[in-house]
Amino acid sequence: MKVKVAINGYGTIGKRVADAVSKQDDMEVIGVTKTKPDFEAKMAIRKGYKLYCAIPENLELFESAGIRVEGTVDDLINKADIVVDCSPGKVGAQNKPMYEKAGVKAIFQGGEKKDVAELSFNALANYEKAVGKNYVRVVSCNTTGLVRVLYLLDTNFGIEKVRAVMIRRVVDPKEDKKGLVNGIMPDPVKLPSHHGPDVQTVLPHIDITTVAFKVPTTLMHVHSLNVQLKEKASEDDVIDVFEKEPRILLVSKDDGFTSTAKIIEWARELRIRYDLFENVVWRDSIAVVGNELYLTQAIHQEAIVVPENIDAIRAMLEMADKEESIRKTNESLDIGKFQI
Numbered sequence: 001m002k003v004k005v006a007i008n009g010y011g012t013i014g015k016r017v018a019d020a021v022s023k024q025d026d027m028e029v030i031g032v033t034k035t036k037p038d039f040e041a042k043m044a045i046r047k048g049y050k051l052y053c054a055i056p057e058n059l060e061l062f063e064s065a066g067i068r069v070e071g072t073v074d075d076l077i078n079k080a081d082i083v084v085d086c087s088p089g090k091v092g093a094q095n096k097p098m099y100e101k102a103g104v105k106a107i108f109q110g111g112e113k114k115d116v117a118e119l120s121f122n123a124l125a126n127y128e129k130a131v132g133k134n135y136v137r138v139v140s141c142n143t144t145g146l147v148r149v150l151y152l153l154d155t156n157f158g159i160e161k162v163r164a165v166m167i168r169r170v171v172d173p174k175e176d177k178k179g180l181v182n183g184i185m186p187d188p189v190k191l192p193s194h195h196g197p198d199v200q201t202v203l204p205h206i207d208i209t210t211v212a213f214k215v216p217t218t219l220m221h222v223h224s225l226n227v228q229l230k231e232k233a234s235e236d237d238v239i240d241v242f243e244k245e246p247r248i249l250l251v252s253k254d255d256g257f258t259s260t261a262k263i264i265e266w267a268r269e270l271r272i273r274y275d276l277f278e279n280v281v282w283r284d285s286i287a288v289v290g291n292e293l294y295l296t297q298a299i300h301q302e303a304i305v306v307p308e309n310i311d312a313i314r315a316m317l318e319m320a321d322k323e324e325s326i327r328k329t330n331e332s333l334d335i336g337k338f339q340i
């Protein structure tokens with residue numbers, strides 16, 4: 001029997017998690033919620049998802065728009081084994097009492113504070129700690145991208161310290177109400193950015209300081225990392241570790257990957273919505289100077305957390321061990337298939 005997954009908030013992350021759950025053989029989407037009867041609500045129905053109203057007072061809006069809903073969010077979560085809360089940042093914490101009342105497990109996203117959940121999660125780094133948990137937070141896109149590479153470097157070579165610069169896409173492509181039109185915005189101006197402390201919610205022993213800048217693009221984040229390693233490692237040693245990990249995708253300038261624009265153009269041919277679930281690391285950027293490793297990676301903000309949500313479901317519901325869950329998730333989403 002498949003486990004029943006409810007998606008509360010069918011936006012950028014929610015629609016991707018819903019589609020990814022639908023691709024698994026051990027779980028199913030029993031419904032998704034929308035606050036308003038907009039084009040995304042219509043799309044959810046068109047795709048065969050059962051639609052529920054996220055805000056009970058808005059039921060009438062759906063009725064007057066002629067959109068059929070199955071009920072309210074309460075009706076949905078009472079039928080679920082687990083809820084994936086994909087509502088906007090900080091709204092998840094407001095939704096939590098509803099999940100507690102219904103006695104249903106819930107996954108929160110990176111826009112929530114760490115204390116919303118018992119654990120901040122990344123599948124490679126701490127899958128086992130999520131086993132059987134009731135409330136787990138999948139860390140943000142930038143943190144997921146950092147944690148994956150740092151976990152691999154730490155387990156293979158040991159990490160003395162990390163200094164990293166995050167160059168952040170200002171908003172997602174669908175936004176039309178906000179954005180940075182022309183400029184570079186230190187975010188924040190005062191050190192550190194929140195990314196370093198957020199990495200430490202998953203890897204508490206890593207000495208990391210991050211600075212961040214927003215730039216006027218919607219296509220991916222870019223991270224420039226400087227990692228002081230404990231053990232000596234050559235560039236080939238690091239490449240070897242990354243090549244063995246399906247959630248890391250190595251690309252090269254010689255193949256024409258000169259910018260995030262080119263990476264996205266390539267991904268448009270491969271995946272629905274050009275979703276890149278992998279960290280995209282420039283092979284040519286990997287350089288070792290003494291015991292310091294440099295590398296540059298691009299992170300597709302809309303997609304990278306999707307496999308982590310699937311693995312979090314399996315861990316919390318004790319459906320599979322780490323290796324089996326990651327293998328199933330990777331296979332179903334074609335992760336690791338496009339190594340070039």
Ligand code: NAD
Pocket residue numbers: 008009010011012013014033034035036054055086087088089090091095109110111112139140141172301302305
């Ligand atoms: P979004 O705005 O695209 O989608 C949120 C959805 O939730 C919308 O459909 C909205 O109508 C709905 N919603 C609003 N109030 C709600 C409520 N009370 N109950 C249920 N649904 C409600 O946002 P998003 O980008 O998908 O972000 C969702 C979460 O994922 C946030 O915590 C965010 O920080 C995190 N996240 C976002 C990204 C990204 O780049 N978009 C990456 C990683 C993590």
